[in-house]
Amino acid sequence: MWIPSPRMFLLFLFVCSLACRPLKNSVLHDIYLEDKSSQASGNSRRHAASAEEIMWTVHVAGCSGILLSPRYVLTAKHCDTRAGDRLSSGWSILTRGSPDLEVTTVAESSDMLDYSLLEVRWLTPVPAAIVYPPRIATRPDDVFATTNADQGDEVFTVGFPDDRAGIWSATYAEGQAKAVKSSQFFFNAGVINGNSGGGVLTKETHMLVSLINGGRHNLGEPGWDQADKEDPTTWNYGTGLWSIHLQSPLLQKLFPDGVNAAYARTFQPKTKIFLALTGEGSSTHFWFAASAQSESLLICPGLVNDCRAETSGAMVLKKRVIQQGRSFYQSLASPESLSQLTLVALDGSGAPIGQRQVVLEKGQGS
Structure with missing residues (x-):
């Protein structure tokens, strides 16, 4: 405070x-x-x-x-x-x-x-x-x-x-x-x-x-x-x-x-979702960031129009830390196998306040 x-x-x-x-x-x-x-x-x-x-x-x-x-x-x-x-x-x-x-x-x-x-x-x-x-x-x-x-x-x-x-x-x-x-x-x-x-x-x-x-x-x-x-x-x-x-x-x-x-008929986000990769090989992890209002982050494999916790392969991450007004999340496992994913930031009531679809490409030598 x-x-x-x-x-x-x-x-x-x-x-x-x-x-x-x-x-x-x-x-x-x-x-x-x-x-x-x-x-x-x-x-x-x-x-x-x-x-x-x-x-x-x-x-x-x-x-x-x-x-x-x-x-x-x-x-x-x-x-x-x-x-x-x-x-x-x-x-x-x-x-x-x-x-x-x-x-x-x-x-x-x-x-x-x-x-x-x-x-x-x-x-x-x-x-x-x-x-x-x-x-x-x-x-x-x-x-x-x-x-x-x-x-x-x-x-x-x-x-x-x-x-x-x-x-x-x-x-x-x-x-x-x-x-x-x-x-x-x-x-x-x-x-x-x-x-x-x-x-x-x-x-x-x-x-x-x-x-x-x-x-x-x-x-x-x-x-x-x-x-x-x-x-x-x-x-x-x-x-x-x-x-x-x-x-x-x-x-x-x-x-x-x-x-x-x-x-009212279109989704108006309260936050953007940012991501970064840390580590190498099998120790590689995603870090995600959304606004402090987000309490959890939902990850669905693939580009999904309606990403929910019940979606096959979906993961729910709880925030690890809040810094500078943003919630940070770390993926539970190496993302090496993921080439496409859908992200949804949820507030304390479970309502979506941000969403993003990501396509990953491996660079040369990676």
């Missing part, structure tokens, strides 16, 4: 002084030294959003937002979006079109959690390229956050920061999950005024884990673009989706069990 240092405790008190009362204006954020680049388009941590990346976002006047479905946009309450306001989807921005969304009503909002759910109507046909988050975090431990340097789930956001206004049409920023405290989620992706209301998603499975609501520095304040990404006092923060989901009947309807209802 992570225990906050006195320094972090002071940070949480500072955050609560902002987040536990209504937020009326776009609040404080930080850009990190690692985000700066001499390249006109930026670097891997912060850059002009690509045609694919821009589809995750919505331009809300002075803020950002994210489409949850063709009818609903999530943004920050302090952005003060109202019925009749017009918004631009990522597709509209990419094609340099006019605003293509109109807010018909503010369906839900909360000053305490600083979010608004907006019902919208399209002013054009819904673009086929638009994407929606397939999952949302319904529990704090859906995301692995740690104060350790260069660790924590990788996360990203796409929005409209004021320091890039007129330079990039939209900005992609990435970092890592650093801490969770009640309803607050802390991360070190570089965002600034104008990013407020944007969604924070995991890079691994595109799970929506947080909004962007605040940080330490305002645009132009001394140090606003000089932050150390490992300094807890500079981490940006937002409302965790688990807190919004808990109190929002509409979000529960849109994401039953955390899965986007628009994708």
Whole structure:
């Protein structure tokens, strides 16, 4: 269990002084030294959003937002979006079109959690390229956050920061999950005024884990673009989706069990499964890794569409260790005889949360 240092405790008190009362204006954020680049388009941590990346976002006047479905946009309450306001989807921005969304009503909002759910109507046909988050975090431990340097789930956001206004049409920023405290989620992706209301998603499975609501520095304040990404006092923060989901009947309807209802008929993984080989010859073993939510790993020989424990030759592995937010498994026997296998990660209730099919080929001299 992570225990906050006195320094972090002071940070949480500072955050609560902002987040536990209504937020009326776009609040404080930080850009990190690692985000700066001499390249006109930026670097891997912060850059002009690509045609694919821009589809995750919505331009809300002075803020950002994210489409949850063709009818609903999530943004920050302090952005003060109202019925009749017009918004631009990522597709509209990419094609340099006019605003293509109109807010018909503010369906839900909360000053305490600083979010608004907006019902919208399209002013054009819904673009086929638009994407929606397939999952949302319904529990704090859906995301692995740690104060350790260069660790924590990788996360990203796409929005409209004021320091890039007129330079990039939209900005992609990435970092890592650093801490969770009640309803607050802390991360070190570089965002600034104008990013407020944007969604924070995991890079691994595109799970929506947080909004962007605040940080330490305002645009132009001394140090606003000089932050150390490992300094807890500079981490940006937002409302965790688990807190919004808990109190929002509409979000529960849109994401039953955390899965986007628009994708309810397709499998939406909570984790990817990674594998590696160790040893040689008959002492060779597989190591597998999945997210910490996985309690066991099911292995079926061959490429099986419906891998179950009852499948002929199936093996069930129990996790050996948890490190850096992932469960690790070791195969029970040498995999030399296996050339194809199907993997399924299971949670504590036995429900699948990840799956993968693998084809192995022997290299020369092996």
